[in-house]
Amino acid sequence: MPKVRRFDEFMEEALYGASGFYVRGGRPAARGGDFATSPELGTLFARCVAGYLDRTWDELGQPDQFVVIEGGAGCGTLCRDVLAHVVACRDAVRYVMVERVDWQRDDALARIADAGESERVRAASDLPAGPLVGVVLANELLDNLPFRLLERSETGWQEVHVAPEGAVEVLWDGPADAAAMAEVMAPDAAPGARVPLQLKAAVWVRRALRSLERGRLLTFDYGVSRTAELAQRPQSEWLRTYRSQRRGHDPLDAPGTADITCDVAFDQMPPGATLSTQAEWLAAAGVDSFTADARALWQRKRSKPTAEALAARALLDEAAALTDPDGMGAFWAAEWHAG
Numbered sequence: 549m550p551k552v553r554r555f556d557e558f559m560e561e562a563l564y565g566a567s568g569f570y571v572r573g574g575r576p577a578a579r580g581g582d583f584a585t586s587p588e589l590g591t592l593f594a595r596c597v598a599g600y601l602d603r604t605w606d607e608l609g610q611p612d613q614f615v616v617i618e619g620g621a622g623c624g625t626l627c628r629d630v631l632a633h634v635v636a637c638r639d640a641v642r643y644v645m646v647e648r649v650d651w652q653r654d655d656a657l658a659r660i661a662d663a664g665e666s667e668r669v670r671a672a673s674d675l676p677a678g679p680l681v682g683v684v685l686a687n688e689l690l691d692n693l694p695f696r697l698l699e700r701s702e703t704g705w706q707e708v709h710v711a712p713e714g715a716v717e718v719l720w721d722g723p724a725d726a727a728a729m730a731e732v733m734a735p736d737a738a739p740g741a742r743v744p745l746q747l748k749a750a751v752w753v754r755r756a757l758r759s760l761e762r763g764r765l766l767t768f769d770y771g772v773s774r775t776a777e778l779a780q781r782p783q784s785e786w787l788r789t790y791r792s793q794r795r796g797h798d799p800l801d802a803p804g805t806a807d808i809t810c811d812v813a814f815d816q817m818p819p820g821a822t823l824s825t826q827a828e829w830l831a832a833a834g835v836d837s838f839t840a841d842a843r844a845l846w847q848r849k850r851s852k853p854t855a856e857a858l859a860a861r862a863l864l865d866e867a868a869a870l871t872d873p874d875g876m877g878a879f880w881a882a883e884w885h886a887g
Contacts, residue, residue: 552718556694556748558710562803563692569804570649585688586768586826586876587626590866594629596833597685601630604683604764605637614640615682615763617675619756620689621645624656631665643669644676675752678759686756686767690817691809693752696745697787698722698730700737700779705730708742715800733775733815741779744787746816753818753884762887768826771812771880778813786811814882821884827877830870839867 553561563569586593605614614637618627627645634641643665647653653671660669675684697708699719705727706719722730726745734743756765772778778786789796791806799808814823824832842860849857871877 552709552711555697555708555710558715558803559694559799559808562799562808563694564648565804567804569807570652572804573651586870586879587629587687589869590863591629591633592835592838592863592866593830593870594626595633595838596830596835597626598630598633598635600766600833601634601641601683602636605640608681608762610637610640611681612640613642613681615642615644615676615680617644617646617680617682617684617756617759619646619675619684619686619752620692621647621652621656621671623652624659626685626687627656627669628659628663628665631660631668632663641668642682645669645671646673646675647671648673675755675759679761680759680763681761682763684756684760684763684765686752686765686769688769688809690746690749690752690767690769690812691771692807693746693748695749695810696726696747698726698743698745700730700734700739700741700743702739710800715803717800733813734779736776737779742783743775743779744810744813746810746813749812750817757818757884757886760886763885765884765886767882768829768879769812769882770878771814773823774815775813778811812880814880817882818884821882824881825873825877826879826881827871827873829881830877835867835871839863 561568564571601614601616605611608614616630621627624645627643631641631643645653645656647656653673657666657669657671660666698705699708705722707722707726709718709720710716711718729745730737730743734741737743753765753767784797787799787808787810789799789801789806789808796806814821842863845860846857846864850861853861869876
């Protein structure tokens, strides 16, 4: 008999089960995909990451083997474009694309082979154990890791479960440890308020840091600095679904047909991260220098744009999308140092 499941168990099945969203073919892409991510808009994001890798390799003493691990690598877009733009660390880089979905790993390896980079790249279904010297990257991964969902009641915290019949919610008193965590994270939550417990995301961060003897962990994601901020907002604002570039509402509706994501509460992640907005991080990474020539060309040719000028304008539009304070620019860049 099907049993009532915790929300994180329901989410795991809806995304990665036999008929899960990603297993059935859900993917990011600027056009024709289910949602857009920074690497899919063009190569500008990857150029900034490549420059960061060059600088980090130098800071770590220019090791002969510099391992870059990308969590949630999908179909390999970021890997391909980063390897096309690294300079100083190019000979030392060994890139590991971590992707749990079989067909996406296959697609990623085919892309890398087409780019002529197979010798320095491998794919894996899980994080390597280490110890390694290098960088672990993750773009919009933490928001996608299944989380538990708790609701404040008049007497304490209850945990959201999902019944198989019609995929409906069932509220049960939360276990003592989960209730205690929710109370610490959102002590002033009003009755009816909900919070995610992002334990799997925190475990992933800890495992990534443990894999590094020396190096950096760098993640990009939408999120908040404190769980209490989520408790003050309706669930529909921070628990989202996406399909065919459109945002949905009820995560229980037709499981397996849409992506399910959540704002990352960074106070639930391991301590020690330096937080900045994606716009701030890209500025520090030199995004303006990468677009300076395009900006000058567009200013000269905008009245009678040539094909070259239109390409320059496309690059400027990409930069604007990546740094938009009401969009991707407001994402968090979180960096941890290891060793």
